[in-house]
């Protein structure tokens with residue numbers, strides 16, 4: 001049965017909800033799981049012509065966020081950060097140039113959900129001006145309106161990263177519909193959307209993994225994938241063990257197989273070799289603030305560098321794209 005579903009996916013036929021559920025029931029380290037890892041890697045390499053990408057994110061600010069996502073170190077109720085901090089425009093520009101020099105395929109600007117949109121636009125304009133014309137910029141911010149999406153496009157963003165997270169509206173104060181509306185606004189404004197099944201915890205049911213996988217498929221993103229939740233000490237969700245990289249590799253492989261070949265990217269976070277072997281062709285480097293970290297400069301703790309990500313992809317036998325992201329390829 002699993003063989004038939006794999007064949008269907010490799011022939012680029014849409015999998016049913018039940019078929020995706022059957023894939024999620026496959027145990028890790030089984031004969032069938034090996035088949036899923038093989039097939040996902042094959043599909044991933046085929047659709048991306050064998051190239052993987054490294055995107056690099058600059059976290060612009062830290063402030064207690066009222067959206068209170070339980071998995072995020074910025075959530076006010078998690079009390080990890082009680083003070084606010086903002087990267088200066090000069091430092092943000094310096095870091096963006098640095099990422100460009102290190103050959104990141106795309107540069108993301110990330111803020112907490114309650115960061116001023118006007119300030120974000122102001123900073124983004126400066127960064128856009130400082131970068132080469134074909135350097136790809138991606139916004140990773142809170143929910144926004146259609147008019148704001150048009151403004152992001154006008155400033156020179158190619159796309160956004162956004163997701164309906166696991167536990168949305170249960171572990172967060174945001175409605176699923178709000179997240180979906182933001183992605184529709186972005187697409188209507190001509191921005192491409194990257195997304196992911198995240199943050200995966202051991203308590204999430206197969207039904208929820210299936211539901212979120214299908215949501216990422218319905219969005220028609222440029223990439224999906226899977227990322228695990230990082231344990232933030234002292235918070236409510238810290239009682240759960242972290243999902244192993246081996247299990248995550250299987251999950252991201254299933255997400256890859258559940259999406260059509262028009263979706264070229266399959267991401268995982270945090271970067272790891274086993275995930276890249278299983279078909280993840282997009283990894284992230286990070287500097288500045290990071291919702292999975294407990295210090296303000298993540299490059300000193302959890303955040304990996306562009307070179308770290310390139311090395312991981314090479315260990316997994318990927319060729320790394322040299323040049324602007326093909327996932328977010330669009331005419332500016």
Ligand code: SF4
Nearest residue numbers: 065067069072112113
């Ligand atoms: S994930 Fe985003 S919306 Fe949620 S608490 Fe963190 S910054 Fe706020």
